Amino acid sequence: MTSSAVAPRAIVAGHGSFPQGIVSAVEQITGFGSVFIPLSNSDLSGDDIESRIRDRAAELGIKVFFTDLPAGSATIAVRRLMRDTPGVVLVTGANLATLLEFVFREDESPGEAARHAVEKGRTGLAVQGDG
Amino acid sequence: MPVALYRIDDRLIHGQVVVGWGQPLNIRLIVLVDDDVACCDWEQDLYRMGVPPEMELRFADVATAVREHASYARDPRPSIILTPNVATMRALVAGVGTIDKVNIGGLHHRPGRQQKLRYVFLSPDEERELREVIAGGVKVTAQDVPGARAVPMEEVLAIRPGAEKSA
Numbered sequence: 001m002t003s004s005a006v007a008p009r010a011i012v013a014g015h016g017s018f019p020q021g022i023v024s025a026v027e028q029i030t031g032f033g034s035v036f037i038p039l040s041n042s043d044l045s046g047d048d049i050e051s052r053i054r055d056r057a058a059e060l061g062i063k064v065f066f067t068d069l070p071a072g073s074a075t076i077a078v079r080r081l082m083r084d085t086p087g088v089v090l091v092t093g094a095n096l097a098t099l100l101e102f103v104f105r106e107d108e109s110p111g112e113a114a115r116h117a118v119e120k121g122r123t124g125l126a127v128q129g130d131g
Numbered sequence: 132m133p134v135a136l137y138r139i140d141d142r143l144i145h146g147q148v149v150v151g152w153g154q155p156l157n158i159r160l161i162v163l164v165d166d167d168v169a170c171c172d173w174e175q176d177l178y179r180m181g182v183p184p185e186m187e188l189r190f191a192d193v194a195t196a197v198r199e200h201a202s203y204a205r206d207p208r209p210s211i212i213l214t215p216n217v218a219t220m221r222a223l224v225a226g227v228g229t230i231d232k233v234n235i236g237g238l239h240h241r242p243g244r245q246q247k248l249r250y251v252f253l254s255p256d257e258e259r260e261l262r263e264v265i266a267g268g269v270k271v272t273a274q275d276v277p278g279a280r281a282v283p284m285e286e287v288l289a290i291r292p293g294a295e296k297s298a
Contacts, residue, residue, distance in 0.1 A: 015146055043249055045239030046142045071149035071181035073142045079177050 005034040008060050009110075010102060012094065013039040013053060013078065014068030025096050032103045037062070041074045050077035063087050064110045066094035066102075089114045097124030133204055136211045139220045140236040143168070143213060144178040144188070147236060151276045152211065153186065159208035162189045164196040164223060165215050193219055197226030204229075217257040221264050233264065235273040235284070246295040247287045250275045258288055 012019045019038030027033025037056055041049045053074070056062070063085075067075040070092040082088045089110045091098065098121030105113035135156045140148060143163060152158065161182065168174045169192040182188045187208075191199060196212070200223075203210055214220040217238070224230045237250045244252035251273050253261070261284055265271055271284035 043239065045237075045241065046145075047241075048239065069146045069150065071144060071146055071183070073145040076142075076145065076177060076181060079180065083173070 006032055007034075008037045008062060009035050009106070010037070010064035010066055011039055011053060011056060011062055012036045012066045012099065013041065013049075013074035014072060014094075015074075016040060016042055018068050022094070022096055022099060026099050026103060029096075029100060030103055035103050035106075036066070036099065039074070041072070041077075044073075046073050046076065049073050050080055053077050054081055057081065057085075064089045064091075064102075064114055066091045066099060068092075068094060091118055093121075095121050095124060097121045132207055132209060134212050135209045136234055137220065137223075137230055137232060138211055138213050138234045138236045139215075139217060139238065140213060141215050141238055143215055144181045147276055148211065148213065149182055149186070152236075155277050156211075157209050158186060158211050160187045160189070160203070160206055160210035162191060162196065162203055162210065162212045164191050164193060164212060164219055166192040166219070168215075169195070193222045193226065196223055200227045217253075217260045217264075221260045224264055224267065224269055231269055233269055233271045234281075235271065235287075236275050245292050247290045248273055248282065248295060251287060253288075261288065 012023055017040065019040050023033050023036045023038045026036060037060065039052055039056060065078045065088065067078060067090065069075060075092050078090045082090065091114050098117045101120035102113055102117035105116050108116065135158065136152060163178060169190045175190050179188055203212065214223060220233055224233065235251055238252055239250065240252050243254045246252050261271060265284060272281040273284065273287050274281040
């Protein structure tokens with residue numbers, strides 16, 4: 001993988017500026033922010049979120065989705081997509097460590113890369129200090 | 132315990148409902164009132180996956196919700212009753228007769244609707260239905276999240292096209 005723009009492999013969808021923000025963090029750390037397409041659900045109806053996700057996924061041939069909240073409207077929209085689209089992989093509760101790991105799993109299948117990314121994301125969550 | 136929130140929200144189960152209102156109100160029961168969802172197991176499974184295990188999610192069509200409302204109100208758990216649109220809430224209000232407050236949490240852009248607030252778009256029919264609900268003595272406010280101002284619906288309905296507010 002070279003450090004210029006690379007082809008998108010996943011959509012990051014969620015609340016407010018979370019998608020743009022976390023993708024900008026991936027770009028800052030790795031230079032590979034373009035692996036992800038950010039999509040915010042701000043001020044959109046459930047139908048509009050779903051149609052935007054479907055349109056972008058179809059346009060770019062993307063089957064992997066990261067969302068922030070398991071209960072979020074973006075998650076619900078991707079689950080609707082999964083109903084009629086085989087091979088879709090959804091990761092909910094995505095954090096920065098998750099996305100960073102996914103970036104460097106380009107040689108794996110989408111499912112394998114997503115599972116490894118989730119493992120990494122879980123290990124990145126920790127409490128430090130005894131306050 | 133009285134129902135904590137009667138909410139109209141076209142996204143139904145999503146972050147603002149489950150977390151935004153759910154956590155501060157300690158919600159343990161959500162009743163989703165929607166004739167379409169009430170008869171579709173797949174839709175119900177979809178929404179069930181979105182709520183945490185400590186929260187029960189029930190589904191009802193309008194007739195059932197009217198019939199069962201007393202049991203929702205007697206339930207010791209804090210609860211939200213959620214509808215996808217104005218017409219469903221209006222039918223619930225009319226059928227139950229004791230609902231005195233309604234929250235509009237999200238009615239988003241759709242052809243035929245005009246923008247009133249960032250998260251509230253209304254068609255002429257919806258405006259008429261809301262005026263009828265208000266005329267029946269129900270306090271209707273628009274408020275997407277607990278930290279936002281509850282905007283009285285009379286104020287929302289007075290907003291002219293092109294003068295929508297960001298609240």
